[in-house]
Amino acid sequence: MLKFKIDKLNELFDTISAETPLAMPLEKAGEADYGRYEKGAKPALGVLKTVKSPKDLFFPQSETLMKFKTEGKNLAVEAPDENVTPFVLFGVKACDYKAFEVLDRVFLADPVDTYYQSKRNAATIVTLACSKPEESCFCKVFGIDAAAPLGDVTTWMDETYLYWQANTNKGESLTEKVRALAEEGGEDAVAKQQKATREIIDKLPFSHLDLSYFKENGTKEIFDRPEWKELSEACLACGTCTFVCPTCQCFDIREFRSAKNEVIRYRCWDSCMYSDFTQMAGGNNRTTQMQRYRQRFMHKLVYYPENNGGLFSCVGCGRCVNKCPQKLNIVKVAKALGGKKHD
Amino acid sequence: MIKEALIPKIGVVTDIRRDTPDVKTFRVVGTDGKKLFEHLPGQCAMVSVPGVGESMFSITSSPTNEEYMEFSIKKCGCVTEVIHSIDVGQQITVRGPYGRNFPVEEDFKGKDLLFIAGGIGLAPLRSVINYVRHYRNNYGKVVVVYGARSADDLVDIEEIRNEWMNEKNFEVYLTIDRPQEGWNGHVGFVPAYVKEIGLDPHMTAILCGPPIMIKFTLQGLLELGFTKTNVYTTLELRMKCGVGKCGRCNVGSKYVCKDGPVFRMDEIDELPDEY
Amino acid sequence: MNKTEEQIVKRAAELLDNKEVDKVIGWKKGEFCFDPSPAAFTSSDELKDFVYNDFCGANLSKYLVNECKSGGKIAVFLKPCDTYSFNELVKEHRVNKEKVKVIGVECHGKLDIEKIKSKGIAAVTGAEESGGKVAVTSLYGNAELDKNEVLLDKCLTCKGKKFAVADEIIVLNEMEETKNDRFSGVEALEKMSEEERFAFWKAELSKCIRCNACRNVCPACTCNKCVFDNNASGVATKAPADTFEEQMFHIIRAFHVAGRCTDCGECSRVCPQHIPLHLLNRKFIKDINRLYGEFQAGETDEGKNPLIEYRESDAEPSSAVNGEVRHA
Numbered sequence: 001m002l003k004f005k006i007d008k009l010n011e012l013f014d015t016i017s018a019e020t021p022l023a024m025p026l027e028k029a030g031e032a033d034y035g036r037y038e039k040g041a042k043p044a045l046g047v048l049k050t051v052k053s054p055k056d057l058f059f060p061q062s063e064t065l066m067k068f069k070t071e072g073k074n075l076a077v078e079a080p081d082e083n084v085t086p087f088v089l090f091g092v093k094a095c096d097y098k099a100f101e102v103l104d105r106v107f108l109a110d111p112v113d114t115y116y117q118s119k120r121n122a123a124t125i126v127t128l129a130c131s132k133p134e135e136s137c138f139c140k141v142f143g144i145d146a147a148a149p150l151g152d153v154t155t156w157m158d159e160t161y162l163y164w165q166a167n168t169n170k171g172e173s174l175t176e177k178v179r180a181l182a183e184e185g186g187e188d189a190v191a192k193q194q195k196a197t198r199e200i201i202d203k204l205p206f207s208h209l210d211l212s213y214f215k216e217n218g219t220k221e222i223f224d225r226p227e228w229k230e231l232s233e234a235c236l237a238c239g240t241c242t243f244v245c246p247t248c249q250c251f252d253i254r255e256f257r258s259a260k261n262e263v264i265r266y267r268c269w270d271s272c273m274y275s276d277f278t279q280m281a282g283g284n285n286r287t288t289q290m291q292r293y294r295q296r297f298m299h300k301l302v303y304y305p306e307n308n309g310g311l312f313s314c315v316g317c318g319r320c321v322n323k324c325p326q327k328l329n330i331v332k333v334a335k336a337l338g339g340k341k342h343d
Numbered sequence: 344m345i346k347e348a349l350i351p352k353i354g355v356v357t358d359i360r361r362d363t364p365d366v367k368t369f370r371v372v373g374t375d376g377k378k379l380f381e382h383l384p385g386q387c388a389m390v391s392v393p394g395v396g397e398s399m400f401s402i403t404s405s406p407t408n409e410e411y412m413e414f415s416i417k418k419c420g421c422v423t424e425v426i427h428s429i430d431v432g433q434q435i436t437v438r439g440p441y442g443r444n445f446p447v448e449e450d451f452k453g454k455d456l457l458f459i460a461g462g463i464g465l466a467p468l469r470s471v472i473n474y475v476r477h478y479r480n481n482y483g484k485v486v487v488v489y490g491a492r493s494a495d496d497l498v499d500i501e502e503i504r505n506e507w508m509n510e511k512n513f514e515v516y517l518t519i520d521r522p523q524e525g526w527n528g529h530v531g532f533v534p535a536y537v538k539e540i541g542l543d544p545h546m547t548a549i550l551c552g553p554p555i556m557i558k559f560t561l562q563g564l565l566e567l568g569f570t571k572t573n574v575y576t577t578l579e580l581r582m583k584c585g586v587g588k589c590g591r592c593n594v595g596s597k598y599v600c601k602d603g604p605v606f607r608m609d610e611i612d613e614l615p616d617e618y
Numbered sequence: 619m620n621k622t623e624e625q626i627v628k629r630a631a632e633l634l635d636n637k638e639v640d641k642v643i644g645w646k647k648g649e650f651c652f653d654p655s656p657a658a659f660t661s662s663d664e665l666k667d668f669v670y671n672d673f674c675g676a677n678l679s680k681y682l683v684n685e686c687k688s689g690g691k692i693a694v695f696l697k698p699c700d701t702y703s704f705n706e707l708v709k710e711h712r713v714n715k716e717k718v719k720v721i722g723v724e725c726h727g728k729l730d731i732e733k734i735k736s737k738g739i740a741a742v743t744g745a746e747e748s749g750g751k752v753a754v755t756s757l758y759g760n761a762e763l764d765k766n767e768v769l770l771d772k773c774l775t776c777k778g779k780k781f782a783v784a785d786e787i788i789v790l791n792e793m794e795e796t797k798n799d800r801f802s803g804v805e806a807l808e809k810m811s812e813e814e815r816f817a818f819w820k821a822e823l824s825k826c827i828r829c830n831a832c833r834n835v836c837p838a839c840t841c842n843k844c845v846f847d848n849n850a851s852g853v854a855t856k857a858p859a860d861t862f863e864e865q866m867f868h869i870i871r872a873f874h875v876a877g878r879c880t881d882c883g884e885c886s887r888v889c890p891q892h893i894p895l896h897l898l899n900r901k902f903i904k905d906i907n908r909l910y911g912e913f914q915a916g917e918t919d920e921g922k923n924p925l926i927e928y929r930e931s932d933a934e935p936s937s938a939v940n941g942e943v944r945h946a
Binding site for chain 1: 393422432614
């Protein structure tokens, strides 16, 4: 194991970014989000949860799929270059790392989504263990250990050091580039932090959320529960929960004429909370907010697991718990349908 | 260019036929004059004239047609309005084929087949019917019940009159919703007509049309003694990607774009009521 | 249960039991004290989950737009500032006041859990206000914070204790008069150079994730179909086309609610990126006050708002910049 002095971290980031683009949590106008590190940027490694998850790096909120050149009745398609410059994605938390697996099962399933795949393959992922989880966290429910995230490299941070453990070949080669800045050691400090973190996690109010109801009951039974109406009543139909969610992967494909003879077709995140999500010229199969709200949770807790060997499409990051304007969230849904209220 | 499912092929429209006041059939080939890709009966493709977006349409022509593909498209929204405005020679984008086809080889072979369609609902069935006609000896008796709002709204009526009605062991029943001058045929809604005809419940039924027609026709078929495991239909929901990723055409855990659009009625019963 | 909450629940139960109303709109307990959600209650049994505490910041008036579409009489609990939104919705014919009983409830400023957490307190399990201090309990230890430091932004510029409308009120402890210094933020922006101001908004607005929470919560945004959702409009978008495209969305929205915005502050409360959207609205309010005379949207449910009709004597756009005042 290697360790870097905290006051050497900017040097570490400068070294990495001198060779490879580096994406990491940065502070911008008071909020932390993943962004491209440049000299002078403000790393936000102390922030437990970035507003948006790092899924942006592989599945951007908006990305050009192709361009069409139009000339009279003729058309030509221009696809973007599939070569993505290798980059380092630093500071990913255990929950967000697990969310990549959830996304992989969608985007890398046949037929592979090459837009996602090319960025996914280009990344060397450095994870950062959590040391101060909060009340909205419930990653433990999904078997995630926030104190020991996976990735090409795993790091831990305390007041004095960033500890560094390479896990893969990609991780080893990144390590070689920064080894000169590091010292050896840190196992004891890491073990101590892990123990403390795990103890807190065990005490977190949602850590023992029981999701067995969603495994043990059929789709229709859950779908037809009368509670959906009450649960969704306060929903504003905004897209906050879906856009801050690390596993929400629905998208829209739209296009616009960018010049007289050019059309750009792009995709952008979409939200099943929006009223036009299923709107067709000839009708709409979800006309009420209750139906849309139900769809989101059924997808995460029932439909996705049905298609993916029982894996839930939720990693317990708790962003929706924090960010819903009216404080609706998946924990309340899970408890109302399948368990007892927390006291 | 990268090999990517979302990147379409360029097709050329070589013929446009006006079927009804709001349905046109477009014949499409590749820029090399050949068929764009192979498909199976009931499968769909994403079609667009870049600028307004893509929409999913069933491929109306039979897979046995080796020269071209056809799409019968009803004008009902922004995308179809633009498609209706194009002329022969226009290049369009096509990607596919998508979805599960009708089990013409697995389950339909050797069976008597009953096709029931309403309005533009004939489009996806036309590819199956012509496939069955092509391999006529592999299938038993064929009955087609087809209805539309008016005589002018019957799609592909020339092919029906000139070809289908002349096939052996092949019955065609046409109906329109309201009486109309010059129409000597049956008048009435499809579900009622189906009950009048006197059908053998051992046939395999294939339904396509507006949801309300499907609902009442299915009811009628069950009363006649048909079983849900012998009735097939197609679902239609909003789609964007066509490959099970964009997340909007799902009913329960099924994606209409890849697990459908063809479903057996007993499979539909398993789905939550949201289609 | 605090005394005010007790009174509210008692009154709600009476109204439901006596069948004076069919539904009560209030707040429902969450998992903690700081995550109540707006909720409708149709029987007094359901009121066991009713909550009214320091974290009931949500303005309930917009829910009436949908609730009024169904039959029946509704009682709604509104804090003083929320009553302005109610009046404005009545004025715009979005809410039928005949169907609604407005019960004004006392408010001493609502707390912001995100601000509490931003003080470095994680794993919060409880928070209770008393005497200007907030006692916070957490798995990492307890803390005491100044209430003013953790109030919702909208409460820092409180409109005061007046209910613009109320059929009855529940006020047990007299509410404080607040000094409303709501234009200081706008003034600070006005003092900036153009470049500084542009940089400020560029940094703020480029955080926007276009979740539409600000629009959907806004009591002045009640169009059946928003122009940004209408594909036929040609401007419908779901994502920022570039990082600063968002200026258009937010500025157009601010224009659209100008003269009707009561400054309820919900837009800034719900923004997941904490963009100070209320500053855009307040700039309009400040300019309207200067150019057309003092006006508070939602003060009454009658009369005309500024900017809804054209007069030859109207202020020219340039006068907003040059600072002339030409009253209509």
